[in-house]
Amino acid sequence: MTRTPEGTAYALHGTGERPVVLVAGAGGTGRIWEHHQVPALTAAGWRVVTFDHGSTSAPTDPWELAALTRELVTSLALPPCPLVGHSLGSLAVQELLLTDPHLVSGAVLTATRGRSDAVGEALARAEAACVRAGTALPAEFEAFVRLVQNLSPRTLADERAATEWLDLFELAALTGRSPALRPGPPVPDRLAEYARIDVPVLVVGFADDVLAPAPLGREVAEAIPGGRYAELADAGHLGFLERPEAFNTVLLDFLATLAPTDPGVSRAP
Numbered sequence: 001m002t003r004t005p006e007g008t009a010y011a012l013h014g015t016g017e018r019p020v021v022l023v024a025g026a027g028g029t030g031r032i033w034e035h036h037q038v039p040a041l042t043a044a045g046w047r048v049v050t051f052d053h054g055s056t057s058a059p060t061d062p063w064e065l066a067a068l069t070r071e072l073v074t075s076l077a078l079p080p081c082p083l084v085g086h087s088l089g090s091l092a093v094q095e096l097l098l099t100d101p102h103l104v105s106g107a108v109l110t111a112t113r114g115r116s117d118a119v120g121e122a123l124a125r126a127e128a129a130c131v132r133a134g135t136a137l138p139a140e141f142e143a144f145v146r147l148v149q150n151l152s153p154r155t156l157a158d159e160r161a162a163t164e165w166l167d168l169f170e171l172a173a174l175t176g177r178s179p180a181l182r183p184g185p186p187v188p189d190r191l192a193e194y195a196r197i198d199v200p201v202l203v204v205g206f207a208d209d210v211l212a213p214a215p216l217g218r219e220v221a222e223a224i225p226g227g228r229y230a231e232l233a234d235a236g237h238l239g240f241l242e243r244p245e246a247f248n249t250v251l252l253d254f255l256a257t258l259a260p261t262d263p264g265v266s267r268a269p
Helices: 037-043 062-075 088-099 118-133 139-150 159-174 214-223 244-255
Strands: 009-013 018-023 046-051 081-086 104-110 201-206 228-232
Touching (some): 009 037, 018 037, 018 062, 018 088, 037 046, 037 244, 081 088, 104 214, 104 244, 201 214, 201 244, 228 244
Parallel strands (some): 018 046, 081 104, 201 228
Antiparallel strands (some): 009 046
């Protein structure tokens, strides 16, 4: 991996002329995109930028991650290009669409929201209580919690798939690669602000997502002028990994609708 002047580790994939930047959610590892999305995008002629933002000083709110993403895009001197976000990454992209639209030619927002809700607030309170109490979950229990939080009932009913996911989550917990319990600030209601977004946007909701319920993602699409919405069935919070073929089809179909940007175009607003 290479690093920006501010120290952000990033990787470039493919040789296509048109760049696309993938912004991961909590945990912040760019590798999460590499098994399914990077091969599909590079095969379609895109040059893919992934980057890491997971560390002890990782962003815990979308504004910090938006600033880090802005620094990455400008340090690489990218032309206006599509941004693809997941969860916290989507919240960060939404803020960039408001503050720096000249950097973006379009956006795909997955597992997102434009406001808080009762379940999300309850989870934030629970995680904050764990942090205050200094509680560290055993790896086996943390793996189970991640499993039911992030995957659909269909996957949970598949014993082989569930076992494989449990192994992955437990390994992440044992090696310290699982997202830490460091709750960020509550998500404020930003829906009214999204009426100012004027670049093409696709919101992708996952029907069985308990962390970012699909109806909240639909609200984001409805708040953005011209915003589009697609929903994948039998998919939880990690639907882009749970149903990668279906997600990649939606992603590539949307990217194909975006007008090419001259690589030499100025990024100045």
